[in-house]
Amino acid sequence: MATPMRTVPVEDSVPKVGNELAVGEDLSFQRKWWVFERIVWTLFVLVVVLDVAGVFGRGPAANAHMHTPDGAMNVRYERIERFSTPSIMTIEFGRTAVRDGKIQLWVSDSIVKELGNQRIVPQPLSSITGDGGIYYTFPTTDSPDSVEFALQPSKPGVFHFSLRVQPNTATPGTGAASPAPEQLQARVVVMP
Amino acid sequence: MYTILHAVLGYFFLLLTIRVLSRRPGAQLTPFEFVIVFLVGGVIILTTVGDDKSVTNCVCAIIAVVLLHRLVALLRSYFPRIGAVVDGAPLVLLEDGQWRKQVMDRMRVDDTDVMAAARVKGVRDLTGIKYAVLERNGGISIIKAEQP
Numbered sequence: 001m002a003t004p005m006r007t008v009p010v011e012d013s014v015p016k017v018g019n020e021l022a023v024g025e026d027l028s029f030q031r032k033w034w035v036f037e038r039i040v041w042t043l044f045v046l047v048v049v050l051d052v053a054g055v056f057g058r059g060p061a062a063n064a065h066m067h068t069p070d071g072a073m074n075v076r077y078e079r080i081e082r083f084s085t086p087s088i089m090t091i092e093f094g095r096t097a098v099r100d101g102k103i104q105l106w107v108s109d110s111i112v113k114e115l116g117n118q119r120i121v122p123q124p125l126s127s128i129t130g131d132g133g134i135y136y137t138f139p140t141t142d143s144p145d146s147v148e149f150a151l152q153p154s155k156p157g158v159f160h161f162s163l164r165v166q167p168n169t170a171t172p173g174t175g176a177a178s179p180a181p182e183q184l185q186a187r188v189v190v191m192p
Numbered sequence: 193m194y195t196i197l198h199a200v201l202g203y204f205f206l207l208l209t210i211r212v213l214s215r216r217p218g219a220q221l222t223p224f225e226f227v228i229v230f231l232v233g234g235v236i237i238l239t240t241v242g243d244d245k246s247v248t249n250c251v252c253a254i255i256a257v258v259l260l261h262r263l264v265a266l267l268r269s270y271f272p273r274i275g276a277v278v279d280g281a282p283l284v285l286l287e288d289g290q291w292r293k294q295v296m297d298r299m300r301v302d303d304t305d306v307m308a309a310a311r312v313k314g315v316r317d318l319t320g321i322k323y324a325v326l327e328r329n330g331g332i333s334i335i336k337a338e339q340p
Contacts, residue, residue, distance in 0.1 A: 040212045
């Protein structure tokens, strides 16, 4: 035998308007919702304005630049990157960066790992790991010269990177060691 | 895991965005609104699926969204306030020959929208309407005034 369908009596549970029309209107909730809507729209406008300014990356506020006091390196990068989105970091070298027709650049591991270096233009002559990073050697015929790193961050977060070149300021024939290389450090925020 | 997370975030962000877009009278999507639906949907897909275009990823994303939808529907049935947040609530636009101006302005509905709904019911002019109610789906319900 089939189980009988469970039934419950109908109650006049929907609030009425004018004591005659069941609408279920809730004006106090609706007024709060309108206030909430205004806040959301204000936030939306703010987000778009900040985005155009580049606060979330890919805009004027995201572009950054730093250089060593001796002019060996001049770096242009994006201080705010976006996850999995390509960007270019350009390093311009001054005359003091060239030694024996080569430039030796050291970059920290974070350039390759977190910031996801995809390629380097021009290709380095050699790349050797060491000191928590990678040494790249670039042949050069003239200076100033520049190198571009194509970055594509592999995860969101806040990351630091460092760069340095061995400057060419040793006095030839004196046997004096080159001074300690100037190191540039920067922080990059990778947006999700 | 990222796909599921992105699908959940995308679902709630889309829900919020569509919800704060005021209900348009008529309950039908206009071509203007189709633009919003397709464009926003397409953008959300980009971040949900990402670079992983595998069937596994696609199936997981769909299941996540469907489960989430089911969960929200379940919560809505247990908690009327959640239903009001997700779907909105009916609002009276006209009552006994009086417009509710604040509701009309906030919901961007005007007298021609109400009259359009009234004509479908065979009402000739606004004086023939006792109540006009803006429903959750954007439709306008008309209750005719009793004839003297």
